[in-house]
Amino acid sequence: MSDNAGKQALLTRRCSFAAGHRYHNPQWTDERNREVFGKCNFPYGHGHNYIAEVSVVGEIDPETGMVINLVDLDRLLKEVIEPLDHRFLNEEVAWFRNRIPTTENIALYLADEIEQRLEGCRLKRVRLYEDPTLWAEVER
């Protein structure tokens, strides 16, 4: 199967988690926070059913036919996503203590965490849906 060596493909896996957040910049006045963030600044936060689409690129292994074994990818994704699932991100996830947990920042966080763990292929993109009408993408 040597003529199949080196063929690169992109694989996308979709996974979901639920989390709460509040947009609030402590360096701003309450008025400014409300003006910039609107409803997202309400004091007790709010939640989303996030959907993450994680795309990786790698060689289609000529022997196994796979870019990455989905069982391994799922294990990695669970490790990354579990600490966020059903959490209030602002308080319960250290990375967001000094960052506003916007869709953009959560996508960046996911990309970094996934990238650190990936072996045998490379991260191409994380697309994170906050709801069906809004998503953020981080490209590598």
Added chain:
Amino acid sequence: MWNDSFPDERNRLLYGKCANDDGHGHNYHVEVSVGGTPAEDTGMVMSRGELDAIVEPLIDKLDHHSINGHLKEAGYPVATSEALSAAFWEWLHPRLGERLVKIRVVETDRNSFEYFGGSADRI
């Protein structure tokens, strides 16, 4: 999913449920993307009719059939969706040429596989 050149245990470990002896199926969706400068007279990169005439016979050949044999013939020993996306490219490229931009195989609502001709630069 099964590679005849692997021992049984390796196949079962590697492919898990997908190594079930009697196989399993998916309702695959395949997206064929073509690109280029629209022709001045038609305003189109390619007409829907021309594209359908090229793609549909291939779909008919695969639909409700086992894809394992077709993929083996194409040089892919294991019927993964990665292999299916690459084989689709290779089956269609002779007819579509440089207009072919991407093949996307959607295996389930959680998994999809994209092939751009094999080079990472085009991804």
